[in-house]
Amino acid sequence: MVSINEVQAAQGTAHAGVASITFVLYDILLNLGNEIDLIWTGRNHWTRLLYLVVRYAPLCVLCSLLMLVVHGVAWNPERCVVMLVYQNIAIQSLTLAVELILLSRVYAMYGQNRTLLLSLSAFLVVEVGSMVGVLSVTIPEFRMTEGCVVTLTPRLFSFYWILPLAFETTLFTLTLYKFVTSIAERSVLGRRNSIMFVLMRDGTWAYAIIFVAMLLNTVFYAVETTPLAGVGFSWEIATLSFAGSHVLLNTRRIAWYPQGTSFWTNATAEFSASKFENNWAARGIDLVDVERRWIGEELVLRVAD
Template sequence: MPSLVSMLAVSYSEVASVALLTWDIIITLSEEVELIWEKRWTPAKFMYLIARYMPWAFQIALLPLNIDGSTGIRFSFMACQRWMTVQAIVLQFIVTAVDVILIMRVYALYNRNLALLGVLSALFLAEVSALGYILAVITPELKFNHDCFVTASPPLFVAYWIVSLVFETVLFVLTLLKFAHAVRQGWGRRPVMRDFVSDGTWAYTLLFVTMLVNALLYKFVRSPLAGICFTWLLSVLSFAGSRLILNPRRRGTVRLSLRTRSPLSIPLSPLSPLTPLTPSIWVAPCSPGSPSSAGSPGGLSPSSPGGASPLKARDGRSAVFEGSAVYTESEDCGVAF
């Protein structure tokens, strides 16, 4: 009886998780169509689709198996192992997609610093290799009941969550360091930077807490309740990964719309003699066919609300950051990404 109660609790938790994620997808669908689907394919868009929809599709696939607390099917030991392997692979794909989104944000925040990108890429490959190795080792050692609910995991499984948390903590610390530098330079309190750090903070907190709870459950619980938060981790990864791209794009669209309707006619002076380089989602209005006006006397300068001087791409075009990708202003004043 206690085992059945535990399986029912896991099933109810899973239904609640997928219901909440479905609701979140529905309420953001119109923005997603405008800001994601109507744009051309980029790495950020590809990562968005993986992070957003793979957790949802996976949870939908789980529902028929254990929605009533029992699959109704008696799995063999080998069948359970294969099913756990599939879950491990899907989880790794999702975690990797979210990590790539976080890396792209830090890369853009540091003005596309190639040296930093090289270091982060090396750390990322080390993380993925470690996570893959851990999953390959622990999956055959997972213990489950006749309904294929995980009831216990080997001690090494804790390392999976620790490795993920360490890597995401490194990215979060880099974000905070850049924010502290921006505050000292005088542009850290602008809306663009403040929103960027705010998104990174709540996303990191959600991921950290959810992974930590899963680590503790799999470490200390010896019943089907060990996996009660697994689907919630999938939902959090979907929510955080998608919002880290969607939120800045939505804000950028609103700010650009306001800027286009109410262009500034008086040039603004910078806060300091040196123009700070910082990611920006502002693009000065310009007419089709004219050269880019970003950074021109009539455009936004570092002292304007939320504004910042655009970066310069290698081809000389003005680069702006929006979401989790670096964009460049094309010659006809459109935004290529």
């Protein structure tokens, strides 16, 4: 017998799903012009693929989940397991795509340091493998309603969210360190449109909103015992989509419109959008090794081949 509280909680979760879809769709329409100019006019297929994953795949996932709720599928234990696997594969794939974007930024900021790249890549592989392991162990212990809505997860499932938080915290720490040391080298705070300031700014707000979304989702699943436990799931997907797509758009904007970017005091900028496109370091995300060298009082920023 389903209680009134469970029905209300399920409705609240469904409303959260509708709100997250509205937010993602609104953001897509709002930035459609920038998307056409900065993403679809380039030659880099990896950029387009990653953008598709972080921008449109989340909308498809959210809509599909809502349609399943609206049409009232006749659930059984086997179908519930399939649904859980689908949800978690979707959010894990989205998380991985966003982390690849953030990792590439860090790799570029540290001058294509291969040791750093290998270390972070190993960390990422361990993270993904551990998340798959945690998911395979914990799914049989999930408690769900007759409508296949998760109401309670085992404590071990918290690591499913803690692991990506740990990786993204590492990336943010590396970004912050590079920004601080760059300032210390010249004792000048980068202007608002400087390359380092933009990388630091985007890294900070993206990390902050992803951290909050994942943390709230973890807390809901840990303490809530009604269908309301999943209220943060759709918003985590929406947050990852927003963060990944906007970080990518902002990075492309730096590549394509360097003339609109002002740099540190007494600094000149030498950028080449075509080199951004072809640089191996970006691997399709338009992030390059920003080689910094001082010539008298001028800081020359150029894209390394």
